[in-house]
Amino acid sequence: MKYVDYERPTSLKSALDILSEKGDVTKIMAGGTDILVKLRVRSEQPDLLMDSKEIPELNELSFNHDTGLTIGAAVPLYKLYADADVKKYYPALVDSTTIIGGIPIQGRATVGGNLCNSAPSADSIPTLIVLGATASIQSSGKLREVPVSEFCTGPGSNVLKSNEMLVTINVPAPADNSAAHYMRFIPRNEMDIAVVGVGSYVKLNASGDKFESVNVSLASVAPTPLNVTEISKFLSGKDVNDENIEKAGQLAKEASKPISDMRGTAEYRQHLCSVLTKRSINKSIERIKGA
Amino acid sequence: MSKKVHVQTIINGEDVEFLCEPRQSLLECLxxxxxxxxTKEGCNDGNCGACTVILEGRTVTSCLVLGVEVDGKELTTIEGIADGEKLHPIQTAFLENAALQCGICTPGFxxxxxxxxxxxPDPSEYEIRWWLANNLCRCTGYDKIVRAVQESAKKIKAQAGG
Known part of the structure; x- marks a missing residue:
């Protein structure tokens, strides 16, 4: 690792001042589980590492029935998945965050970092996308909100400018008759990177026999986490039955643009898109029905 | 070139001060x-768990923590597990169950x-395997380690009860 300076600002203002002055040579660190590895292999070589863990706004974790869930960008995964409101209202976030790395990684890593690292395989991003989450991005004097579905722009790249930082991720309050779910395929039982990951969100009508809205997002099958809007369009207003869910799986397969690599061939990944999408939608439906 | 930072921390209950460069990992500092x-170095990228320490009550891989980050924080390392010459029940259980061969992964486990x-205090086998998934052992095949952990839980419970 080349020499790097380290700052640990204790206020958002001082963090933003640092970024205004030298954002182009600064990397922001939360849990450090990705950035420290990148520094060590020199795929990132910033002059300054800015530790964001002591900034109060980035440590917020709060839930409100009207405004939903606010996840500070530096909240570690173990705090998120142990939170009673997250467990009750956002089980898909628990699905995602309990399978990122192992226990020591979850003690450090953050959803904010997972988003900003912008890996196509990130396990938390599809869930955030299907839940309709937005990212609050701050620079000196300016706050902007970006839907998580538009946050990533390529493998490891995103909409953040050098003078900006992610402050919170905001997830809408859960609607009645709705639930979400995330699952991935890995050849091992744990500690692996998704061959394919699928997040789904389903909202049914009051009698539970028609889809009102459905979102599906895929990991590891495109340069960015993929938001499969074709499924949302197709399933909206349709009956809940195997045939329609089968078609959703087919649409996921058609939307995916996977590559072949050591984790799986493109063909295998497309097959998995279809299988996992069907399973995940069914799991979301089970959650709505309390099964 | 190399500006050093002063770090004050508590390791195994004792005040420790050291100087390090910001780029140095906690593992290197230790x-x-x-x-x-x-504390051992294995992969140096968070996969193997040989460098596991407890930081503010959470297990972390010390290769993925910077030395400067532990300023004002409390750490437990393998050196703080035994009570002087008296082994901790976990250490005894690992020995009795032959849960180690080469030993490089053992401090982390x-x-x-x-x-x-x-x-x-009373984990199931599944919970044990899940919790220890971030620790790799290339010798034992894990079964002996799982048995040692189950035995450790019993020993600690017996100690607390008696």
């Missing part, structure tokens, strides 16, 4: 700066086990 070599049992 081993090369402070001279506490019980013992720290991870300590942390598991602190959080969950």
């Amino acid at each position: 081993r090369d700066v402070i001279g506490m070599t019980g 013992i720290i991870a086990t300590k942390s598991l049992l602190d959080h969950n």
Whole structure:
């Protein structure tokens, strides 16, 4: 690792001042589980590492029935998945965050970092996308909100400018008759990177026999986490039955643009898109029905 | 070139101060700066768990923590597990169950086990395997380690009860 300076600002203002002055040579660190590895292999070589863990706004974790869930960008995964409101209202976030790395990684890593690292395989991003989450991005004097579905722009790249930082991720309050779910395929039982990951969100009508809205997002099958809007369009207003869910799986397969690599061939990944999408939608439906 | 930072921390209950460069990992600081070599280096990228320590009550891989980050924080390392010459029940259980061969992963496993049992004194086999998934052992095949952890839980419970 080349020499790097380290700052640990204790206020958002001082963090933003640092970024205004030298954002182009600064990397922001939360849990450090990705950035420290990148520094060590020199795929990132910033002059300054800015530790964001002591900034109060980035440590917020709060839930409100009207405004939903606010996840500070530096909240570690173990705090998120142990939170009673997250467990009750956002089980898909628990699905995602309990399978990122192992226990020591979850003690450090953050959803904010997972988003900003912008890996196509990130396990938390599809869930955030299907839940309709937005990212609050701050620079000196300016706050902007970006839907998580538009946050990533390529493998490891995103909409953040050098003078900006992610402050919170905001997830809408859960609607009645709705639930979400995330699952991935890995050849091992744990500690692996998704061959394919699928997040789904389903909202049914009051009698539970028609889809009102459905979102599906895929990991590891495109340069960015993929938001499969074709499924949302197709399933909206349709009956809940195997045939329609089968078609959703087919649409996921058609939307995916996977590559072949050591984790799986493109063909295998497309097959998995279809299988996992069907399973995940069914799991979301089970959650709505309390099964 | 190399500006050093002063770090004040508590390791195994004792105040420790050291100087390090911001780029140095906690693992490097423990081993090369402070001279506490019980914590081992394996992969140096968070996969193998040989360097596991407890930081503010959470298990972390010390290769993915910077030395400067532990300023004002509290750490437990393998050196803080035994009570002087008296082994901790986890250490005894690992010995009795032959849960180690070459030994390089053992400090990490013992720290991870300590942390598991602190959080969950009566874990199922599934919970043990899940919690220890971030610790790799290339010798034992894990079964002996799982048995040692189960035995550790019993020993600690017996100690607390008696």
